[in-house]
Amino acid sequence: MRRLGLILLFVLFVVALANAIQFTSPFSKVSDALKMVREKNLSKFEAKYWREMEDKYVQCELCPNLCVIPNLGRGRCGVRINIEGKLYSLVYGKPVAVHIDPIEKKPLSHFLPGTAVFSIATAGCNLGCIFCQNWQISQVKPEDADHYNLSPEEIVTVIKKNKLPSIAYTYTEPTVFYEYMLATAKLAKKAGIKNVMHSCGYINPKPLKELLQYMDAANIDLKGFSEEYYQEMSFGRLEPVLTSLKTIKQEGVWLEITNLIIPGKNDDPKMIRDMCKWIKNELGTDVPLYFGAFHPNYKLKNVPPTPVKTLEMAHKIAKEEGLKYVYIGNVYGHFGEDTYCPKCGKTVIKREGYKIVENDLVDGKCKFCGEEIAGVWK
């Protein structure tokens, strides 16, 4: 108990320190902040989920960081600014990445396989993973990254013109461009376009529930399975992510999970087994789980790439624990890319990287034995 208390105190201390660093305002006058917004062509879009405090302070209630932000300061994500006691998003309609990807890249393997997905991201993230694979856009301030001007209406028009079935909020952390994502998702849903997100799940339950009304699928990063891991590697906490996973499942949105395995950090077989048990007990055995290979990046260049045998060890544990759909990511041509029928064991979707080579599903069922395969197939 004492150890747990000390760990908790340490976690709170580091989170407070990280927040304090972020809140240092580069502006001394409102006019300077507005000038920056204007000159850098950023947005000043009133944010959702925050509350007023004394002396023009505000508290953002969008994510578990719950940043308390002084006038002219920003939240830890760097994209929400307090101007004269009101919180604004700097990135509404300002994506830094716009691409058309295979849906398999999100990754989503049980959601409209073989289709293309319009994908967007703005700058910013509410975590600080030292191994971030997209740090060039996630760990920068919006004024330091080139961006497009693309309104939710324009996005939906482009998607319709290109006859794409879905849009993904992805690459960085979509929570930090919540207002932009929500407005786009509402319009997309109205137009018959499906919404998916790849997120760290670090969001408070109330905004998440509002968003899920428009979301069709989500892949959530479950980065590790201990509070220490989240603190050391991501400057966040595990518990809110577990809450988000349960909420997504309860709200009936299609859910897949990614676990990036980093050698010596989260490759302990016991941690992996505990995580698989939790998924089985809390979310069910139908939730697809990916074990992804880490490649040295950002602040973690001194750790080698994940050996394939480590990913295979994790895959074996997940199968032993009864998870039906287990994948190995980032290893081209591996058996872990394919979908297998949990009843007869035959391959029902064969992949090569992001490409579907063969699809033996008929109306969402295994062609060979008729077993229903969980997912959204049309």
Ligand code: SF4
């Ligand atoms: S969304 Fe940004 S400003 Fe809001 S609590 Fe999270 S990190 Fe802080």
